[in-house]
Amino acid sequence: MAFAGRWETETQEGYDEFCKLLGIPNDVMERGRDYKLITEVTQEGNDFSWTQIYPKNHKITNHFTIGKESDMETVGGKKFKATVHMEAGKLSVTFPNYHHTSEISGGKLVETSKAGSVVLKRTSKKI
Template sequence: DYKLITEVTQSGDDFSWTQIYPTNAKVTNKFTVGKECDMETIGGKKFKATVHMEGGKLSVTFPNYHHTSEISGGKLVEARIGIC
């Protein structure tokens, strides 16, 4: 049980997405919706991915899970579904 801080900036289809963990570890991924980009997990694993915008939700597949996020009721709602 810990507090994760997520900072998101958007300019059109360009995003900067930073997650800051309680240990002060942080990871920033910059991407353009619909274009392949280089991404990194908090564990340092680097991979290529394409972030999609579907019905107002951002979605991307990480190495071990699929991540979606949206603004709902003025709050950022994130979901991760594990991939076997």
Template sequence: MAFAGRWETETQEGYDAFCKLLGIPDDIIEKGRDYKLITEITQDGDNFTWTQLYPANAKVTNKFTIGKECDMETIGGKKFKATVNMEGGKLCANFPNYHHTSEISSGKLVETSTAGSVVLKRTSKKI
């Protein structure tokens, strides 16, 4: 249940390089660079609802159960199938172009997205 709650971005490392690698247009990168992304997570045992609130009232909600394949969607609207696993207290999933992990560390939500040698690390505080 450690993931449950409402989280707000505090810091991001590697944001520009990661977004460019995914082909996100420069104007969208600019708009999102300093945006305080809100992540809302509900957890009931192995069942999660994970919602991210973006600028201009855009939001993406993914529901998943640990260890079971599910339908997911990216902010760009790309739909894909993924299985989220729990590995050493970290939620791990393969997205179409990158590997994503989420963990709670020192009371913060730490999300790491890795595409080749490019890494985006987002740290969020509970609000």
């Protein structure tokens, strides 16, 4: 239940390089650079609802159960199937172009997305 709650971005590292690698348009990248992304998580046992609220109130919600294949969607609207795993308190999932992990560390939500050698690290505080 550690992930449950509402989180707001405090810091992010590697944002520009990661967005460029994924082909995010410059205007979208500019809007998101200093945006305080809101992440809302509900958790009931192994069942999760994970919503991210982007600029202009654009929302992406993924529902998943640990260890079971689920229908997922990227911020760009691409739909895919993936299985979210939990190991040592970390959630991990492979998106079409990168691998993503989420963990609670020091009371913060720490999300790390890796595509080859490019890493985006976002840290959020509970609100």
